[in-house]
Amino acid sequence: MNQILEASKRISALVADAKQYSQMDRAPFQVANVHDLLYSTLVMFADRLTKDPGKETSQNPVITVVKDFDKSLPEIPCYPADLNQVWTNIIDNALAAMRDTGGTLTVRTCRYNDNMARVEICDTGPGVPADIREHIFEPFFTTKPFGEGTGLGLDLAFNIVVKKHRGDLRVESVPGDTRFIVLLPLEMPPVADVAAVDDDDVDDDDDVDDDDPE
Numbered sequence: 001m002n003q004i005l006e007a008s009k010r011i012s013a014l015v016a017d018a019k020q021y022s023q024m025d026r027a028p029f030q031v032a033n034v035h036d037l038l039y040s041t042l043v044m045f046a047d048r049l050t051k052d053p054g055k056e057t058s059q060n061p062v063i064t065v066v067k068d069f070d071k072s073l074p075e076i077p078c079y080p081a082d083l084n085q086v087w088t089n090i091i092d093n094a095l096a097a098m099r100d101t102g103g104t105l106t107v108r109t110c111r112y113n114d115n116m117a118r119v120e121i122c123d124t125g126p127g128v129p130a131d132i133r134e135h136i137f138e139p140f141f142t143t144k145p146f147g148e149g150t151g152l153g154l155d156l157a158f159n160i161v162v163k164k165h166r167g168d169l170r171v172e173s174v175p176g177d178t179r180f181i182v183l184l185p186l187e188m189p190p191v192a193d194v195a196a197v198d199d200d201d202v203d204d205d206d207d208v209d210d211d212d213p214e
Contacts, residue, residue, distance in 0.1 A: 032080045034117055034184070035069050038107055041087040042067075048095050049105070061102030063095060068108040076117050077188035082160045086169075089153035090121045090180045097125030097178065112183055116167070119182040127175040136171060 042049070042065060050062040094105055103124035112118035128136065135141045139155040161169040161182055168183040 028081075029077070029079055031075045031077050031188075032083075033075050034073065034078075034083070034109060034119065035071070037080055037083050038067075038069075038087060038109070038119070041084050041091065042107070044088065045091060045095065061098070061100065063098050063102055064104050066104055066106040068106060070110040073109055073111060073117055074186060076184055076186055078165060078184065079160070082164060083184075086157040086160050086182065087119075087121070089157045090182075093153065094121060094123035094125070094178070094180075097123050101125070111186075115186055116183045117186055119184070120179050121182075122177065122179045124176050125178060127178055128171060128173040133171055133173060137169070 048063065049065050091105065091107075097103075098105070104122075106120070106122040108120040108122065110118050137154050137158040139152060141155075158169050161167045161184070165184055167185060168181075170181050172179045172181065
């Protein structure tokens with residue numbers, strides 16, 4: 001009976017995380033806790049992350065997760081489902097960069113210049129060369145093998161962060177330390193701005209399919 005109860009709790013937690021990730025029961029624009037969004041996205045990648053480094057083999061390199069969250073960050077005005085798509089695309093690229101060697105995925109949050117929330121998604125992969133970084137947010141640009149990437153994931157992420165949230169998305173990279181840095185306003189934009197973006201809905205929402213370079 002205890003095992004059944006424990007399994008029921010785990011299933012309930014997974015359903016809650018899936019609802020948080022998809023934002024099925026939420027209005028499009030609202031105030032949300034960025035850490036809840038990041039947690040729910042990480043849950044979706046659970047099968048590609050390892051909690052036990054002792055299980056590492058040459059065929060199964062371990063990718064561990066480090067969460068360094070500034071819990072003093074206030075909730076932010078945002079489109080939660082869209083931000084989850086941003087985290088998904090960036091994390092997917094980070095994991096792809098480390099799939100052959102393993103490594104560490106670090107997700108970090110802090111306040112930036114008092115008026116922005118800063119989210120860093122970092123990996124210890126081989127890095128992104130400067131000539132690729134120049135094009136990394138361009139549509140249809142990908143370095144992945146044919147059939148693995150559409151070249152739309154980071155373009156979509158850029159549009160969501162910069163155009164839809166009036167934020168910023170940038171990448172810094174050296175071998176062993178690649179960081180995608182997302183900056184999001186802590187205050188709600190003017191009502192007219194929100195309405196304009198809603199009508200627009202980032203034109204690229206049709207491109208929602210996901211991964212792309214690293």
